[in-house]
Amino acid sequence: MKEVKEKARELMQGFCRVCKVCDGRACVGEVPGMGGLGTAASFKNNISALASVKLNMRLLHGVTEPDTSCSVLGYDLAMPVMAAPIGGVSFNMGGKVGEEDYIDAVVSGSKACGVIGCTGDGVPPFIHEAGYAAIVKNGGLGIPFIKPWEGGELDEKLEKARATGCAAFGMDVDAAGLVTLRQMGRPVSPKTPAELEKIVSKVHGWDAKFILKGIMTPDEALLAAEVGADAIVVSNHGGRVLDHTPGTAEVLPAIAEAVSGKLAILVDGGIRDGADVLKMVALGADAVMIGRPVSVAAVGGLQEGVETYFNTLKGQLVQAMILTGSQTVKDLTSRVIHRG
Template sequence: MKEIRDNARKLMKGFCRVCPVCDGKACAGEVPGMGGINTGNAFKRNVSALREVTLNMRLLHDVTDPDPSSNVLGLDLAMPVMAAPIGGVSFNMGGGMEEQDYVDAILGGCKDAGVIGCTGDGVPEFIYKSAFDGITKFEGHGIPFIKPWEGGEFEEKLDMAAKTGCSVLGMDIDAAGLITLRLMGRPVSPKSPAQLKEVADMVHDRGLKFILKGIMDPREAVRAAEAGADAIVISNHGGRVLDHTPGTAEVLTDVAEEVKGSAIIMVDGGVRDGFDVLKMVALGADCVLIGRPFCYAAIGGGRDGVVKYLGTIMAQLKQSMVLTGCKDIASAGLHILYDAF
């Protein structure tokens, strides 16, 4: 990983420093770029909140070969981890790699490692076009995310996405706060529960499952599930849309309690290693998305870099499962944490 990170640091010069700890401090305010918005507090808080969660060691048991596999939204995964949707390699990461090569590295690397990658959306057009072309190339093994576009634009992109062969599709509703879309003259807005239901119905009509990304409040999670979301992602968009939010780990348990059983609970923000993955699962997540570390893995090492990063996550996850006595993912819960929020 050191070689991959060193290479990424060169290729992402001026956009990402590939810090020893990716915590939003050095890149605060760099949006476009890799940072969090304004003071970068929301990004930093994702990382610091997760750091506050501690795993309690438990060693008097017979778990030596835990099973980290999971089925999420009908997808069999080697572990409950996905690459978060990320778009805009040129204006966010310095353009050291073409958008299409980036998408292919993420989707291919995730597939090789037995998990799945999500793709991003935005302006310019090549962002979603590369995403849909990549998912088609990998025979539907990818989850496209589309922004909450107005008018007929969402449906138009939905039709294109459905042709990729994917079985699940997401919308990042929190893109309503994205400065990058505003700068390009294409801002999007929040949606009422009735509008959201129309979106969920459109997605279901194409035979796809629907993920709504950008939930931070238990009541919003209930509304999303009632409107037809099959899964929600607890996310503040990596701290890129609203400064001064809590960390996602802080709100996870309350949100999960409200919708457990009615929607699949996914989360992202500040997850860096396999120990963080287990913490999020213990706090109530069914699946964990990781964002920025996949950028350096893919840009610094291509498809192999992504596989290597996921191999590290898998080893850490298994190690933490042994040392907390979790024989499988379903066995992880608040009881393996010490003094969580």
């Protein structure tokens, strides 16, 4: 990973510093770019919320080879991890790696490591087109996320995504805060429960699953369940749309308490290593999505970089499971969280 990060630092100069600790401090306000909006409080809160979670170390047990596998949304995963939907290499990451090469590295690298890669969306058509091509190349194994566009663009992109053969579709409603899209003449907006219910019904008519990304409160998690969503992503869009939100690890437990068993619960925000994955699952998530670290790995090493990152992550997760006495992912409950 050291070599991958060094290469990424070179290629992403001026857009991401590839800091030793990716905590939002060096890239405050750098949107577009890889930073957090405004004061970057939301980005930084994601990090601090996770850091505040402490683990109970247990060593009087027989766990030596934990099983990190799980099943989420019908996907059999090698570990409870997905690559978050991030696109726009040219204006967020420096553009020294092409969009097609970047997203192919994410989706193909994810598949090679037994996890799922998600693809992003944006104003230039090549963002979603490159993502859909990568999913097709990988036999439909990938999840396309579509922004909450106004007008006919949403339905058009849903139909295009359907042609990839994917088994799940996502919508990042948190992207409704991206004012840059409206400035480009392509507005996005929040969606009412009635609007979402129609979208979910359409996707279910295709015998596919629907994921709603951008849930930060228990009441909206319940609304997502009511409109028929199969999963939510607890997310503040990486701290890139609204300043001063709490970190996702802070709000996750209450959301999980409200909707656990009603739909799958995913979460992103500040997840960097295997211990972070363990924490989020113990706080109530079924799986996590990882954004910036995967992007850095893809830019710095393409598919090999992504595979190196995920293999490193899995090793860290195994170690953390051993040291908390957790044989399976189902053992990652509140028992591993220290309550001071």
